[in-house]
Amino acid sequence: MxxxxxxxxxxxxxxxxxxxxxxxxxxxxxxxxxxxxxxxxxxxxxxxxxxxxxxxxxxxxxxxxxxxxxxxxxxxxxxxxxxxxxxxxxxxxxxxxxxxxxxxxxxxxxxxxxxxxxxxxxxxxxxxxxxxxxxxxxxxxxxxxxxxxxxxxxxxxxxxxxGVIRTVGKPSSRFAEDPVRMIRAVRFSTRYKFRMDSATRKAITNHLDWLDRISPERMRSELGQVLMNTHGFEELYDLGILPHIMIELEGIKTLRHNPKYHPEGTVYDHYVAMFNEYAGANRGLYEVPVKTQGYGKEDLLAWALLFHDIGKPMSAESSPKGDWFTFYEHELLGSTIFYDNYGSKAKDSPIHFSKNETMAITYTTKSHMAMFWDAKKFGKVTKLVADDNFELLTAVAYFDANHRPKGKYWDDRMEFLKGIRNEVEARSKAEPYPKGFGKMVADGLNLQGPEIGEAVNRIKELVLSGQMPSYEAALQYEIDKMKG
Structure with missing residues (x-):
């Protein structure tokens, strides 16, 4: 003003x-x-x-x-x-x-x-x-x-x-009037580096079931703001708010990583280190080689980080080699958990995400491990870097790895991926996506509904990877393949 x-x-x-x-x-x-x-x-x-x-x-x-x-x-x-x-x-x-x-x-x-x-x-x-x-x-x-x-x-x-966060009057009365205030207490305390008085903290932990009255839209808005604050994640977790809303995260304080790859300790310790680094970068305290915002709503990266390891508890297996757990293919399980339980089509999701945000977080959760770090085949890498949410994925991968040994490979991996992406962008300019091509695919392959999008994506991959010289040629290839 x-x-x-x-x-x-x-x-x-x-x-x-x-x-x-x-x-x-x-x-x-x-x-x-x-x-x-x-x-x-x-x-x-x-x-x-x-x-x-x-x-x-x-x-x-x-x-x-x-x-x-x-x-x-x-x-x-x-x-x-x-x-x-x-x-x-x-x-x-x-x-x-x-x-x-x-x-x-x-x-x-x-x-x-x-x-x-x-x-x-x-x-x-x-x-x-x-x-x-x-x-x-x-x-x-x-x-x-x-x-x-x-x-x-x-x-x-x-x-x-x-530096105290205290309710006006009895905490349980204020929270009963509007349970969003329970999350706002965390937002103010982490934003201003204040402490909550004991009665306020106790009222939150005693009445977590009141969180169920919060609409998915308000839950998204309020939680997202807290996750962007330093110590926001750990406060939400330690008060029981996150485990109540996302039951898949229960018990992560007991799931210890292989110290060779995660010296920070448990899955919980990994989240804390990652979110505090992200929050500091988001506030401009230090420079990072990725954007912390600019992916739509300002909190989208925070949510992508929160869901990136949601598959670890369900995939955890005790290792015979030491006092730690393995989490094989947790990224695949996690992407399914997010899409089915929290995505735009989930019936009872406590958090609201749009269709585009759902696709973005599903992609980053699924792709932040082997696909991002290890894929070398040109076709696979082309599909990875051509995705509209590739930059969001790079940010997730960076904050996931930067505080642990894998972070030392970041520059080399990004040089390789950006090289492929430059080739893809050059092909996109030389061979633009034809107007009305979706209808051409539907008619040529006699497809309906989601099958059209799947076919278009296959054809895009053929063109952008250089396997086909044009969209028309790629479509003809698909038609010939269908005819046998």
Missing amino acids: GLESTDYVFELMDSLTEAGYPTYIVGGAVRDMLLERPIKDLDVATAATPEELQEHIENNLQNFTYITGGEADKSISNLVSLVNFPNHKKGQPHDIEVATFRIDAGYEKDENGIPDRTRPLLKATKTLEEDVKRRDFTINAMAMDSSGNIIDLVNGQQDLEN
């Missing part, structure tokens, strides 16, 4: 306060200001109801716009008003959200008449004191008036100074 827009926020606050509606900046903006961190958004809370706010703007702040209709009406029903400033540019999102002071008034009931804790009922209140009681953590429950005075009713400043 620019300086001019900030001035408009204070103008709105002053005007409402002078009219008898105390108005404050609240939440994360106050926290980040006290921490001297960049402030992304300003959240405003007021004693004015949506109707009072609309009337006040229309009568006293004619250059401001109180938004109605469509999504705005849905927001108003939750006691949150959308407002545009005088400098608002047409076509841009609303400039600010102004929430009426609220208290919880129970929950909506489901079709069986049972209160649904995912759908709280909110009721307007006139005091900041009441509004603060329903907020999640003390460090997020402070307010600031337009003069810069901090209103702290829950000792949030003290917790901020001491």
Whole structure:
């Protein structure tokens, strides 16, 4: 938010306060200001109801716009008003959200008449004191008036100074209202390097079953943000959150690797080392030869790293050669586990992934071992490097191997793979993929459904590997082969 827009926020606050509606900046903006961190958004809370706010703007702040209709009406029903400033540019999102002071008034009931804790009922209140009681953590429950005075009713400043994450009121009550707060506690503690107070930690470990109420979309968003933080993985695991959500990861603290290949120790130790290295690189603490973002959603690499070894527990076999386990073909088993249990077609996945993300993570999980490190046949390597998610795979392979002996082969392997990829890209430019080729394949080979895509991929491999001079020639080769 620019300086001019900030001035408009204070103008709105002053005007409402002078009219008898105390108005404050609240939440994360106050926290980040006290921490001297960049402030992304300003959240405003007021004693004015949506109707009072609309009337006040229309009568006293004619250059401001109180938004109605469509999504705005849905927001108003939750006691949150959308407002545009005088400098608002047409076509841009609303400039600010102004929430009426609220208290919880129970929950909506489901079709069986049972209160649904995912759908709280909110009721307007006139005091900041009441509004603060329903907020999640003390460090997020402070307010600031337009003069810069901090209103702290829950000792949030003290917790901020001491580096403590503590809920407002009883932890179990806050988490029962919204179980996402259990994950957000980990997010804030790992982001700011704070510690959770003992009551907050205990409430999380005692109520892991409440996590089952979180929607797959919110689970994806909140967990992904934690995994990108240093010590995020280990906190999620040690609190029991990850083993509860992903039962395949239970017991990884007892699965010791062959120290020759994994001197870091157990599967758990490997995850911790890998995620902490990734988190540091993602924050720019040091340079790495791969991208940490740029693969779609910013957390996609974190998820690909999390699932890359999910097949190890089920493939583990005690080695007769020492006090450690082998995990043969865990990458193949892991890719199946991810696709079947967590992918876009999984019926009961606790985490939401799109179709493209599902294909990406399935590919990186399946390919991060022998396919990435050992494949030498031109056809196999061509298929590997021609995949749209090859760069994501290189990032997974890098963080998987860099902290252990295999990492010393990284430069040589990448030189080989990039050489093949350059050849593939040159052939792609010389022989572009024909427009409407999918239909040509379907008609020529008399195929339907998924078989068309499989045939197109075979033909692409023939052309890009140099085995066929053109797509037309490759298609004719497939037709002749079909005819025998």
